Amino acid sequence: MGITKLCDLIRREAPNAVSYKEISDYTGKVIAVDTSIVLNQFRTAVPGIHNRDGVNLSPFTGLFFRTLHFLEHDIKPVFVFDGCPPAQKKTVLEKRAKAAGMIGSYGYNPVSTKIQDCQRLLKLLGVPYIQAPGDGEALCAQLVKEGKVDAVASEDMDTMAFGSSVLLRQLNAKKASEVTEYSLPKLLDALKLKYEEFVDLCILLGCDYCEKIQGLGPKKALALIQQHKTIEEVVLNVNRKTHPVPQCWRYRDARRLFMEAPVGNEPDLAWAEPNEDGLVNFLCHEKHVKEDRVRGRMEKFRQNLKERRTEREEAKKAGKSQQTRMEDFFRVTRRRQALEVPEATHAKRAKRQ
Structure with missing residues (x-):
């Protein structure tokens, strides 16, 4: 659910806090991705794709294609997975489960086989992931506040309540899609x-x-x-x-959850080249995705990187200093200077509208 009608309020009261961009505008940026939202999008958009063993392939193929799309645009994604939800969220999660026809425990299992498979896939793609201690969007926002990432990609507006200075919505894989960027500092200024x-x-x-x-x-x-x-x-x-x-x-509990920083291990944000043979073994031999789809996409990925490398070489000759090697793109990213965010009176902290 996120924050009820926050989008409507922002459009009406603080339109300057919203800007519309293309995915290419985030070239060179490190983006924390609210993974639960992404996986849910794949499940609902293409729920009927199953292999011969009855396994739903949508989360795996969707994650594979979208991650490569990010990398082709020189975006460095960091996928953040939900941990166990706080007790305060029990009521809303039980309502969602009932609406979906799932009666039972409201708890989220961060070590389920499906989640482990998704994390394995990301590792083969050479992309870092983080297991949050609680709600993923809280840790995403905290990564922004600490300067480890530049923005959060999520559809949940409560990412702003957690303190992320930049929220990106519709950062999806469609070439002509418009990304909606929300600025928390501009919003606070407009609302006084x-x-x-x-x-x-x-x-x-x-x-x-x-x-x-x-x-x-x-x-x-x-x-x-x-x-x-x-x-x-x-x-x-x-x-x-x-x-x-x-x-x-219990509004004080909610306030504390939004404003207190989540406690977790220091993330190791490093990127590597995708392991094509490992991806084929996992997606094709284990999950039974057609091999020509995986091989073909990897070939397109290499061609796109080569084209971008050529463009950078030409720009460099024209006097613009830009990275030109694939190894440069997949280097370890050092800690960045924290983005400017409003101060909170409590400890620092950083789903669905």
């Missing part, structure tokens, strides 16, 4: 809010971690936060007859 006030606004709008005040729309919620600054003050001033406040409302 501090980051912690924005987090409280997101909770009032509706998030995955607690209930919301009933009947409170985006326009009213924004006005209340702009006037009263905190949920505590909003509760004291809101009309409880028209906008009843939930009993035992």
Whole structure:
């Protein structure tokens, strides 16, 4: 779910916080990818692709093609996987499972066979992945705040509530697609809010971690936060007859989840050339994807890299200094200077609209 109607509020109140770009605009950037969103897109877009053993191939083939597409555009993806969800998310996850016809435990299994297979595929593609301790978008946002990546690719607007200064939506594999970029600093400036006030606004709008005040729309919620600054003050001033406040409302837990930095191991962000023979063995011999599809895509990948290398050589001759070797592209990336983000009063921290 993400943050209810946050997109609508941004379009109406802060249109300058949104820009529309092409995937080529992110050449040379390191992008944290909210992997659960990507895998879900593949499952729902092409749910009928199964091999002779009944295994759904959509997540594997989708991840294979999309990752190569990123690499062809000199984008360095870092795939972030969800860990175990926080207890505060139990209610919303159970509702989603029921709506999907899956009755049972709400828990997410980060070590399932499918997840391990996806991680194995990424390793063969030479792309790093990270297992988050909790929600993946929280760690994605934290990577931006620490300067390890330049932006987060996700469809979930709560990535901004977690503190990511740049959110990319529709960073997909379609050549002519328009990428929607959201800027948190520009949004805060337009709304005249501090980051912690924005987090409280997101909770009032509706998030995955607690209930919301009933009947409170985006326009009213924004006005209340702009006037009263905190949920505590909003509760004291809101009309409880028209906008009843939930009993035992756990908004403080939600606030803490958004603002506290996730605790995890230091990520090792290194890229390598794809292992074509390993990919063929995994995708074709184990998952029974047609070999000509995999070989053909790898050949196209090499040709595209060669063309880009030639373009860089020509640009270099023209006086522009750019990397020209494949080995240069797949080098280890050093820690980058942190992007500018608003300060929070709590510890630093950094699904679906």
